[in-house]
Amino acid sequence: MSEMLANQYFLVRNFISAKSIYESILEKDYTNKSIKKKLTICCITTGEVDNALSLFLSQIKDDIDFVIHTDIRSEDCPCPELISQIENEEKLFKNEIEKTIALGILWLYCSLEKSIDFFKKAEVKNSNDNRIKEINSILINKLISNKNNSIN
Amino acid sequence: MQNNDSRTDVILNSIAEGVITVDKEFKITFINEAAEKITGFKKDEVIGQFCKNVFKSEFCLSNCPIAQILRNGKSVFDLDTFINCSNSEVLPIRINAAVLKDENNIPTGGVITFRDISLFKQVEDIIKAESQFHGMIGKNKAMKEIYQLVMEISDSDAHVLIMGETGTGKELIANAIQATSKRKKENFVKINCSVIPHNLLGSELFGHAKGAFTDAKSDRIGRFELANNGTIFLDEIAEMPLQMQTQILRVIQEGTFERLGESATRKTDVRIIAATNMNLENAISSGKFREDLFYRLSVLPIEVPPLRKRKDDIPLLIDYFIRKFSFIYKKKILGIDESALDLLINWQWPGNIRELENSIEYAVIKSRGKTHINSHNLPLRIKEKVFNGKSENKNLQTIEHNSANIIELLNTHKWNKTKVAEILGVDRTTLWRKLKSLGID
Numbered sequence: 392m393s394e395m396l397a398n399q400y401f402l403v404r405n406f407i408s409a410k411s412i413y414e415s416i417l418e419k420d421y422t423n424k425s426i427k428k429k430l431t432i433c434c435i436t437t438g439e440v441d442n443a444l445s446l447f448l449s450q451i452k453d454d455i456d457f458v459i460h461t462d463i464r465s466e467d468c469p470c471p472e473l474i475s476q477i478e479n480e481e482k483l484f485k486n487e488i489e490k491t492i493a494l495g496i497l498w499l500y501c502s503l504e505k506s507i508d509f510f511k512k513a514e515v516k517n518s519n520d521n522r523i524k525e526i527n528s529i530l531i532n533k534l535i536s537n538k539n540n541s542i543n
Numbered sequence: 544m545q546n547n548d549s550r551t552d553v554i555l556n557s558i559a560e561g562v563i564t565v566d567k568e569f570k571i572t573f574i575n576e577a578a579e580k581i582t583g584f585k586k587d588e589v590i591g592q593f594c595k596n597v598f599k600s601e602f603c604l605s606n607c608p609i610a611q612i613l614r615n616g617k618s619v620f621d622l623d624t625f626i627n628c629s630n631s632e633v634l635p636i637r638i639n640a641a642v643l644k645d646e647n648n649i650p651t652g653g654v655i656t657f658r659d660i661s662l663f664k665q666v667e668d669i670i671k672a673e674s675q676f677h678g679m680i681g682k683n684k685a686m687k688e689i690y691q692l693v694m695e696i697s698d699s700d701a702h703v704l705i706m707g708e709t710g711t712g713k714e715l716i717a718n719a720i721q722a723t724s725k726r727k728k729e730n731f732v733k734i735n736c737s738v739i740p741h742n743l744l745g746s747e748l749f750g751h752a753k754g755a756f757t758d759a760k761s762d763r764i765g766r767f768e769l770a771n772n773g774t775i776f777l778d779e780i781a782e783m784p785l786q787m788q789t790q791i792l793r794v795i796q797e798g799t800f801e802r803l804g805e806s807a808t809r810k811t812d813v814r815i816i817a818a819t820n821m822n823l824e825n826a827i828s829s830g831k832f833r834e835d836l837f838y839r840l841s842v843l844p845i846e847v848p849p850l851r852k853r854k855d856d857i858p859l860l861i862d863y864f865i866r867k868f869s870f871i872y873k874k875k876i877l878g879i880d881e882s883a884l885d886l887l888i889n890w891q892w893p894g895n896i897r898e899l900e901n902s903i904e905y906a907v908i909k910s911r912g913k914t915h916i917n918s919h920n921l922p923l924r925i926k927e928k929v930f931n932g933k934s935e936n937k938n939l940q941t942i943e944h945n946s947a948n949i950i951e952l953l954n955t956h957k958w959n960k961t962k963v964a965e966i967l968g969v970d971r972t973t974l975w976r977k978l979k980s981l982g983i984d
Contacts, residue, residue: 396613
């Protein structure tokens with residue numbers, strides 16, 4: 392199955408079908424940023440928040456700008472509609488921590504500040520997960536660097 | 544490279560079919576002028592946009608043709624669907640689609656060609672409303688028997704051989720057989736064996752491997768592979784070279800074939816509907832057609848009668864074609880006058896229904912501002928019959944009113960009735976009837 396077919400599934404919001412193809416492609420080429428970005432979203436929609444969190448961390452460690460600079464409109468990004476579904480309880484998670492992490496991940500495609508808010512809450516709720524701490528650290532550093540750049 | 548690209552653009556912009564290409568993300572990368580005209584979208588509005596966001600069709604979400612190809616590997620041919628135009632109008636279109644691949648055979652994009660079929664759809668509605676059986680028009684006994692046979696064989700997978708003169712509607716019968724068969728949801732692939740050069744027919748039917756011949760730049764699927772589990776219509780089968788007939792015979796007997804330039808044997812399960820306007824028995828006698836193939840194909844033979852043998856259907860067909868062409872040419876023609884109808888009924892129609900259709904189209908175009916077609920509107924070759932018809936009538940009047948002259952002529956020519964009929968310009972049977980009425984045996 393090809394990446395192109397997975398892209399079509401992703402476009403029509405058939406995340407389950409897209410996910411299995413993206414996973415098989417990523418097994419062969421773990422550096423593909425575009426696929427990681429989409430697969431993270433697929434994992435959230437299928438309730439695999441732990442997988443999504445690992446993928447998300449790998450992405451932002453590698454190239455956080457690639458996520459932050461997502462053009463919601465031109466990339467037909469499903470994040471705003473997914474955030475709305477989660478906030479309206481149309482999409483349910485196993486527990487509050489997973490919901491908070493999912494929102495934190497999805498918000499980074501739209502707003503760095505909102506994403507940090509959710510990851511801070513997630514860290515409070517689950518202080519044992521080092522990945523959340525690391526994510527918070529990367530996001531905050533990015534926020535500081537953005538502010539410094541805007542002052543300069 | 545740029546020159547090549549601009550030349551390609553010129554070519555694509557010169558064709559009447561709409562062409563749209565997308566990249567692997569399904570963003571539009573090219574739209575030709577015909578596509579702009581059909582959809583109303585301008586190039587600047589759509590390049591770089593996701594195709595689903597431009598055409599906003601339910602079809603994009605549930606049945607994207609390129610996704611279909613990516614899933615099953617088969618290109619999409621002549622698929623009827625709808626798109627939303629820039630003015631929100633929903634337009635029926637017929638599309639073909641293919642996936643573009645890189646040198647490693649990885650899909651990198653897709654191309655969709657399409658044409659506006661709204662007029663065609665309206666005509667199709669007329670056909671549906673008028674036709675007696677799957678687009679066929681006719682209540683003649685022989686035609687009714689064919690309709691009956693098509694229904695009777697709907698459960699069968701047996702091969703069919705349709706024989707009939709050119710223009711008798713063999714393809715319509717093939718369509719009806721496919722549409723009523725168990726394979727109706729599978730591919731229906733049509734090929735006219737007479738229009739493809741003999742040296743290319745093998746590649747067309749069975750496909751080829753990359754490098755099989757000079758122009759074989761990539762692997763290509765053949766029509767038999769494309770029709771797998773479905774039906775193939777081999778029109779003008781008698782035009783097929785003998786070597787190809789042997790390969791068809793093998794597909795029928797074993798269901799196997801090889802692509803040109805490839806040694807791997809492939810399997811296919813295809814129902815063949817073949818058609819010919821030639822007398823296959825003569826073709827067998829002269830060594831142009833394999834006898835064993837004839838018997839394999841003619842499991843279910845169907846003989847379509849020529850139009851001259853179903854004259855009772857001519858008025859029905861005329862009426863239908865008048866409606867069809869009045870619609871297409873936006874005319875208000877309601878029918879045909881009696882003298883023109885007589886001429887058409889008495890014409891021998893060597894080109895059968897296709898010739899009748901063309902004649903009515905000609906007449907509809909020619910009849911300006913009239914509600915009925917008359918004999919002056921008909922094609923010249925048929926109109927000429929008016930003159931012949933008048934002289935025949937004149938001669939008939941002569942023999943009706945001048946029996947003495949007929950007897951005299953018969954005596955002069957030693958009662959050779961054929962000769963006398965020829966001199967009088969009437970049929971031999973007309974003369975015979977006249978003599979009978981005079982009590983002369």
